[in-house]
Amino acid sequence: MSSARTSTNQGESGVAISVEGVTKTFDGGMVKALDNLSLAIDAGEYVSVTGPSGCGKSTLMHLLAGLDRADSGRLEVSGEDLMRMRDPNGFRRNRVGLVFQMHNLLPHLDAKSNVMVPMLGTQRSRRERSARADELLEQVGLAEFAHRRPPQMSGGERQRVAIARALANDPAVLFADEPTGSLDSRSVERVLELIEELRKQRPVTIVMVTHDKAVANTADRIIYMVDGRVVDQPVGL
Numbered sequence: 441m442s443s444a445r446t447s448t449n450q451g452e453s454g455v456a457i458s459v460e461g462v463t464k465t466f467d468g469g470m471v472k473a474l475d476n477l478s479l480a481i482d483a484g485e486y487v488s489v490t491g492p493s494g495c496g497k498s499t500l501m502h503l504l505a506g507l508d509r510a511d512s513g514r515l516e517v518s519g520e521d522l523m524r525m526r527d528p529n530g531f532r533r534n535r536v537g538l539v540f541q542m543h544n545l546l547p548h549l550d551a552k553s554n555v556m557v558p559m560l561g562t563q564r565s566r567r568e569r570s571a572r573a574d575e576l577l578e579q580v581g582l583a584e585f586a587h588r589r590p591p592q593m594s595g596g597e598r599q600r601v602a603i604a605r606a607l608a609n610d611p612a613v614l615f616a617d618e619p620t621g622s623l624d625s626r627s628v629e630r631v632l633e634l635i636e637e638l639r640k641q642r643p644v645t646i647v648m649v650t651h652d653k654a655v656a657n658t659a660d661r662i663i664y665m666v667d668g669r670v671v672d673q674p675v676g677l
């Protein structure tokens with residue numbers, strides 16, 4: 441770990457994400473996507489999550505981001521008890537950022553407007569939202585693409601816009617589900633550089649699902665999953 445990273449995390453302490461004995465089933469219990477899963481991730485830590493297809497990685501991301509509910513167990517993210525959450529929309533908007541393999545940008549809005557979407561329900565004025573979007577697009581190296589719509593951009597460019605959007609409300613935790621899965625190697629590098637830059641600027645906890653070993657190795661720690669559980673060693677990769 442570089443000294444820059446360590447200093448970035450000063451002032452941040454404790455556990456950012458705590459999962460204890462979480463089970464999640466689908467289809468009336470026929471499919472057990474998460475099976476009594478437990479893990480802990482420190483504030484400021486950058487971890488990758490990897491494991492065979494169907495082992496429950498996306499399910500875990502959805503639960504942690506407040507998009508779905510566990511059947512049982514305990515989940516705490518950035519101080520929020522997700523099993524007793526009163527304001528899931530507020531949690532999703534203000535506390536976590538999400539990036540998916542398919543960027544999920546709105547195709548009819550330009551890059552800047554896409555970045556501004558998560559700020560709509562916040563206290564920020566229109567002028568502040570605009571300034572923040574400009575700042576984020578600059579940060580991801582796409583200032584000159586502010587008025588391009590997603591269909592006019594490359595996959596890598598869209599993914600960088602999606603990262604800018606995820607960061608709009610300064611989330612304490614960034615979840616990324618295979619953010620580099622559909623990108624060429626140069627675009628993957630740029631996304632990884634962006635993560636590195638971001639961590640130098642402020643303390644942020646990052647959880648990134650990836651099938652790519654080289655990408656997984658850029659994290660401080662790799663969490664291996666098999667059959668809905670965390671295991672010590674990679675299996676079947």
Ligand SMILES: Nc1ncnc2c1ncn2[C@@H]1O[C@H](COP(=O)(O)OP(=O)(O)OP(=O)(O)O)[C@@H](O)[C@H]1O
Nearest residue numbers: 466467471472473492493494495496497498499500
């Ligand atoms: N909405 C759903 N309804 C029914 N089954 C589901 C649902 N979502 C996920 N599953 C099942 O739960 C298991 C875990 O799926 P999940 O998407 O979390 O896997 P994954 O590790 O992300 O896989 P991949 O690497 O292919 O993205 C799989 O068996 C999947 O078929």
Ligand SMILES: [Mg+2]
Nearest residue numbers: 497498499617
């Ligand atoms: Mg998945």
